Amino acid sequence: MQESKWWGWGDPEVTFGLGNRPGLVRYLRDRFGVTETSAPRRFRVEDVALPPSALPKEILAGFRHVLGEKRCRTDHDARVRHSVGKSYRELWQIRNGRLGDAPDLVLYPRNEGEVAEIFSLCRTHRVAVVPWGGGTSVVGGVNALRGGFPWLAALVTTEMNRLLEVDETSRTAVLEAGASGPEVEAALGARGFSLGHFPQSFEFSTLGGWIAARSAGQNCLGWGNIERMLVSVRVISPMGEIRTLEAPNHACGPDFKQLLLGSEGTCGLILSARVRVHPKPERREYFLTAFPSFHDASEAAREIAQSVSGAALVRVSDEEESVASLAFSDKGGLSHRLLRAWLRWHGLSPESRLSLLLAGFEGADFSTSSVRGILSRRGGVSLGRAPGRHWLRDRFRLPYLRDDLMDQGLFVETLETSTLWHRLPALYESVRRALIDSFRGQPCSVLTHISHLYPDGASLYFTVIGRAANPLEQWHLTKHAASDTIRKHGAAASHHHGIGTDHREYLSWGPLERGLFRQIKATMDPDGLLNPGKLEP
Amino acid sequence: MQESKWWGWGDPEVTFGLGNRPGLVRYLRDRFGVTETSAPRRFRVEDVALPPSALPKEILAGFRHVLGEKRCRTDHDARVRHSVGKSYRELWQIRNGRLGDAPDLVLYPRNEGEVAEIFSLCRTHRVAVVPWGGGTSVVGGVNALRGGFPWLAALVTTEMNRLLEVDETSRTAVLEAGASGPEVEAALGARGFSLGHFPQSFEFSTLGGWIAARSAGQNCLGWGNIERMLVSVRVISPMGEIRTLEAPNHACGPDFKQLLLGSEGTCGLILSARVRVHPKPERREYFLTAFPSFHDASEAAREIAQSVSGAALVRVSDEEESVASLAFSDKGGLSHRLLRAWLRWHGLSPESRLSLLLAGFEGADFSTSSVRGILSRRGGVSLGRAPGRHWLRDRFRLPYLRDDLMDQGLFVETLETSTLWHRLPALYESVRRALIDSFRGQPCSVLTHISHLYPDGASLYFTVIGRAANPLEQWHLTKHAASDTIRKHGAAASHHHGIGTDHREYLSWGPLERGLFRQIKATMDPDGLLNPGKLEP
Ligand SMILES: Cc1cc2nc3c(=O)[nH]c(=O)nc-3n(C[C@H](O)[C@H](O)[C@H](O)COP(=O)(O)OP(=O)(O)OC[C@H]3O[C@@H](n4cnc5c(N)ncnc54)[C@H](O)[C@@H]3O)c2cc1C
Numbered sequence A, B: 001m002q003e004s005k006w007w008g009w010g011d012p013e014v015t016f017g018l019g020n021r022p023g024l025v026r027y028l029r030d031r032f033g034v035t036e037t038s039a040p041r042r043f044r045v046e047d048v049a050l051p052p053s054a055l056p057k058e059i060l061a062g063f064r065h066v067l068g069e070k071r072c073r074t075d076h077d078a079r080v081r082h083s084v085g086k087s088y089r090e091l092w093q094i095r096n097g098r099l100g101d102a103p104d105l106v107l108y109p110r111n112e113g114e115v116a117e118i119f120s121l122c123r124t125h126r127v128a129v130v131p132w133g134g135g136t137s138v139v140g141g142v143n144a145l146r147g148g149f150p151w152l153a154a155l156v157t158t159e160m161n162r163l164l165e166v167d168e169t170s171r172t173a174v175l176e177a178g179a180s181g182p183e184v185e186a187a188l189g190a191r192g193f194s195l196g197h198f199p200q201s202f203e204f205s206t207l208g209g210w211i212a213a214r215s216a217g218q219n220c221l222g223w224g225n226i227e228r229m230l231v232s233v234r235v236i237s238p239m240g241e242i243r244t245l246e247a248p249n250h251a252c253g254p255d256f257k258q259l260l261l262g263s264e265g266t267c268g269l270i271l272s273a274r275v276r277v278h279p280k281p282e283r284r285e286y287f288l289t290a291f292p293s294f295h296d297a298s299e300a301a302r303e304i305a306q307s308v309s310g311a312a313l314v315r316v317s318d319e320e321e322s323v324a325s326l327a328f329s330d331k332g333g334l335s336h337r338l339l340r341a342w343l344r345w346h347g348l349s350p351e352s353r354l355s356l357l358l359a360g361f362e363g364a365d366f367s368t369s370s371v372r373g374i375l376s377r378r379g380g381v382s383l384g385r386a387p388g389r390h391w392l393r394d395r396f397r398l399p400y401l402r403d404d405l406m407d408q409g410l411f412v413e414t415l416e417t418s419t420l421w422h423r424l425p426a427l428y429e430s431v432r433r434a435l436i437d438s439f440r441g442q443p444c445s446v447l448t449h450i451s452h453l454y455p456d457g458a459s460l461y462f463t464v465i466g467r468a469a470n471p472l473e474q475w476h477l478t479k480h481a482a483s484d485t486i487r488k489h490g491a492a493a494s495h496h497h498g499i500g501t502d503h504r505e506y507l508s509w510g511p512l513e514r515g516l517f518r519q520i521k522a523t524m525d526p527d528g529l530l531n532p533g534k535l536e537p
């Protein structure tokens, strides 16, 4: 796997590109007074201040004995790159030289035996461990926290990235946890299969990270979130190994797999997993529909989730996100002018009031007619398949935009939650209100979409762009405002990003759940070496 | 809820009826030498020997203070009825006066407050507790075991059986745990909804029992097993309450709901649950298809599970079960003779070699064409919808047959497991062989079907009917033979019956899983009051 920019997202050579997007430039000017769109900023890793690793030579020698020199790094570059994940707060800190801490060493084991030896050395020498997949956590899940231990290691899984088995009969495959999205799809694709897990972080996140943080991809409606894909998992902890039962379903007591899902590196290292796969889709059909209001579009989405099967994706943008995304995709060409005219013709206002619903199908043989029927019966205006094709092409491109916006000095954070359908409208209004209020009159946009649908509820995904005099303080205000509102509504502290450091205090666990987690952790990691300071409230 | 026969299954006035089933009578005669089919046996509860409850008056007074006299029973009848569940072994024991033990008192709380007071009294007076729903466990889950405590109570949930909320928007409902299958469907049905959970024990089992033992119903393919239906659950333990998050999905760390699912009364009492519901199906279509072999029929079922959605049920009987079920349903009429002629016409032998696949659809608007397409492409011979209608009519009738067979002195046990598709054929052959071998030449029939399908695997359900000189010893031999084989194949110790006492030693838990369970139990039930001797290996 190629390494991501450490000061932002993704391939250093790729930018979202403000240059050829007049609609976006206009949006930023009108909303945030951005007047000049400079070239992307570059950062030099040498400029990041970090005291050298103080790890005693004897301890280092122990690890080197197991892994060799190359897979046991203490150099500045490796340490900076493994100090933080990809939340706005972390990127702001690393860009501004405010790195809290960094691991003393960065380890790249290749197999279970090496991990077992690492754990044993860590126990002996009191080295805390941050399990590290792609490092794409946006909730502080891979932050360099020592939790009182003198030493800290990042345990990187990316050298364990092989496809171990394809079982065509049961349509399952066994993969090592360090395989990244593209590696998973390439290996399976060569055998005619696909996992179909496409988080927006697809290019850099890993199977192990998905499981550890209960990830949900864009095609969750079709293939399920990672939880539904996971048949069984193999985990090694300082106290030994767990291999969960390989069965499609069981009545064998509590399901331990469900303790490892979401364990966020605090209980053990996920080594490999058996997942459900499906034949590589032969064709895709994504199409966009416009509605007069978010309410109308959401109701259509709910009807789809509750009565039709077969769609791979349905997502619904609220009015503000719909207007913004039309603006962002406006490259000044004819097609965009036609699109706006078409919308106006249907009584919709592309500048102020409309709600976009994207629906997608994948497979060999599917029918879109039930979904199309619901959309048109509920007053949707079809915008056709071209916007669907664009979305598919750019689906992993959007994350790059954050860097451009940060380069412009803007605040950009995303957060998400989930609840039952009947509680969704109130939750939406309240979180939106809380986010806006947290900016205390400074300019801010809150773009929202329903990202994942279920028969009984859905997730809400908020993107906040704003101007903040003090970004760090603003981050805390905004995060607290949203998370506290979410908790008060009884909604999920996170639907798919996880808990990490950022959502710890907002977990809805009662004293018994806290007790349960403490005991589970104590059973698997009695010294508390693994990812201290994460997850547990 | 009406009470079941304590010496067998269901309504004392209902029998499967050997009388008007010449095919079944012939089968029993040919296979097991049964020559005379006497009237159903009756048992008198007074004949069951049981020392009176020795519970000290002061302790009893404490419980009566909370529940009153009527809901705190110590009479012979209540104690006998709450001494065992419904496994063959238990029924054989109770029919033959070999009752091991019985609870000293039987408690019927009506709300959480009463349960909390019961737990507190139980801790003070060292009274072990068997949580008791419908008592339909077939794995020893409700056996009267004291686990070293001087006193034992059965804590019966059936007075907590209300529908608390219907949320039409999210299509969820909140129900108390003691509601039985018919109570659940009646209450929801009055509001136009259905849960769609139809275990064969439907008439007498409860929502709480389904959750506690990870039940799977006959329409699992359509609506999922109880795990998939469960949005959230409320549990009270001696250490307090847990209410799990009410969200369709979350990334909030380990999923504690999945520890309560399958907890089998060992960690707390399930009080109520929010479950997914769906509109009451407007119509149903069930149809039967015959294949030349179990292999052919299984492959068709696999293709359905992996490529078609919308079916509510698919089950596949192996050759021996197919032949037997044709015989059992033969009432000597014309239609049956025609059926046999039709099968022979298609080259199938109704007396020896064929495999029956039942498919069912439910809803307002479904299409059976994809499934029918697969069935006919794979060589299935359609037997039409009449057998489907009969199956629906008799679906909860079959359990009554066991009593008739036991009356004839026959051994009848069922067991089930699940595995991945590619391991299913070998598992099937081995378990079947082990079951037959366990009878050491005595006559026995092993009837098998695939009861639940998933894209990645399926469950196998075995019914063993045999002649045994020593039924109890035979039960141990047979149980061990099957369970040990299942474990060796890495398959599930149970797919939907649970663990109870009978599968404890066959759980595939390693030392870490055992440690995890012990700590979970210690957190919720530190005194070990709850269902001692169950679940934990
Ligand atoms: C631009 C962007 C878009 C995103 N979009 C999505 C999205 O659409 N859907 C979604 O679900 N998430 C999304 N995320 C969040 C993130 O990608 C997910 O949380 C992902 O699952 C993390 O995978 P990773 O391999 O990068 O894990 P990391 O970030 O390395 O780690 C995440 C957590 O898992 C632990 N961990 C990692 N690997 C292992 C292992 N093998 N064993 C045990 N613990 C381990 C870590 O200690 C940490 O606590 C996005 C993030 C970014 C930056």
Ligand SMILES: Cc1cc2nc3c(=O)[nH]c(=O)nc-3n(C[C@H](O)[C@H](O)[C@H](O)COP(=O)(O)OP(=O)(O)OC[C@H]3O[C@@H](n4cnc5c(N)ncnc54)[C@H](O)[C@@H]3O)c2cc1C
Pocket (backbone or CB within 6 Å): B009, B085, B086, B130, B131, B132, B133, B134, B135, B136, B137, B138, B141, B142, B157, B177, B178, B198, B199, B200, B201, B202, B204, B205, B206, B207, B208, B209, B210, B211, B212, B213, B214, B215, B216, B217, B218, B263, B264, B265, B266, B268, B269, B270, B271, B399, B496, B497, B498, B500, B531, B534
């Ligand atoms: C004829 C027959 C057919 C069957 N068919 C099926 C089938 O198709 N599918 C299937 O899944 N099962 C089937 N079973 C097994 C049984 O019905 C299930 O295990 C069912 O889930 C038990 O429900 P119950 O209410 O009877 O629970 P019980 O038998 O009373 O209890 C089962 C277990 O759960 C615990 N428990 C019960 N209620 C609670 C509660 N409120 N809180 C905490 N713990 C509790 C008990 O302590 C016990 O450990 C069948 C049984 C019979 C006899």
